[in-house]
Amino acid sequence: MADKSLNSEELQELRRRLRARRLFLDLTYQQLADKTGMSKSTLQRYETGGIKNLPYDKILVLSKALEVPTNYFTDLDQDYTGTNEMNNRSSPEARHDMMRQVREFEKLAIEHMSPVLLQQGYKVELEPRGSLGDIVATKSKESWHIDAMYIRDSTDRKYHSFTFHSFFMRMGRLVTYDGPLTKYSILFNMESSARELIERYKLPHLNIEVSVLFLTDDGYEEFFFQK
Numbered sequence: 001m002a003d004k005s006l007n008s009e010e011l012q013e014l015r016r017r018l019r020a021r022r023l024f025l026d027l028t029y030q031q032l033a034d035k036t037g038m039s040k041s042t043l044q045r046y047e048t049g050g051i052k053n054l055p056y057d058k059i060l061v062l063s064k065a066l067e068v069p070t071n072y073f074t075d076l077d078q079d080y081t082g083t084n085e086m087n088n089r090s091s092p093e094a095r096h097d098m099m100r101q102v103r104e105f106e107k108l109a110i111e112h113m114s115p116v117l118l119q120q121g122y123k124v125e126l127e128p129r130g131s132l133g134d135i136v137a138t139k140s141k142e143s144w145h146i147d148a149m150y151i152r153d154s155t156d157r158k159y160h161s162f163t164f165h166s167f168f169m170r171m172g173r174l175v176t177y178d179g180p181l182t183k184y185s186i187l188f189n190m191e192s193s194a195r196e197l198i199e200r201y202k203l204p205h206l207n208i209e210v211s212v213l214f215l216t217d218d219g220y221e222e223f224f225f226q227k
Helices: 008-024 029-036 040-048 056-066 092-119 157-176 191-200
Strands: 123-126 135-139 142-149 183-188 209-216 219-224
Touching: 008 040, 008 056, 008 157, 029 040, 029 056, 092 123, 092 135, 092 142, 092 209, 092 219, 142 157, 157 183, 157 191, 183 191, 191 209, 191 219
Parallel strands: 142 183, 183 209
Antiparallel strands: 123 135, 135 142, 209 219
């Protein structure tokens, strides 16, 4: 990747991702400076937009320190939490088929989870795409956000990589969310992918419960990330 100046949208997205990962790992600017060898003021300027390009050698250093693939800071036009799991080289038919499967799973998740949550005494609201959660279930002081996440094929390394990108992006949205929230869950169509995330990651810096779900005949099964 050649160093280049970023346009305003790319710069805004880069700032958001930097801040999200730093906060998610509970790092101060000084702590990140100690991990990267960069100055505290430089890191602040990257995060606030004072520096309008991020050299690739700095991306490598920041990616390692913030525990994400380099793509997290280079694929700034890719929304890993949306339906565009297929890259631009995929055929229109493949992208259309992928979107259809995503929509079908989201519909299934909502139709399956909503009555279960209502039986548990929750008020259920559906949220627009791009929100933190496709479903928001509230009860008393509880506010539980649930995202449906469709994984096409856990044996395909391209989609396997996408799973973790999508997870990072969702955690970024979670850590910067400033609305009412007491619990966050990702509902998977593949149990194996859900279990792999649980086994691979701990979330020590979040002060809410975070879990993965998958559907069962009579409701759902839930596993929590360790702190």
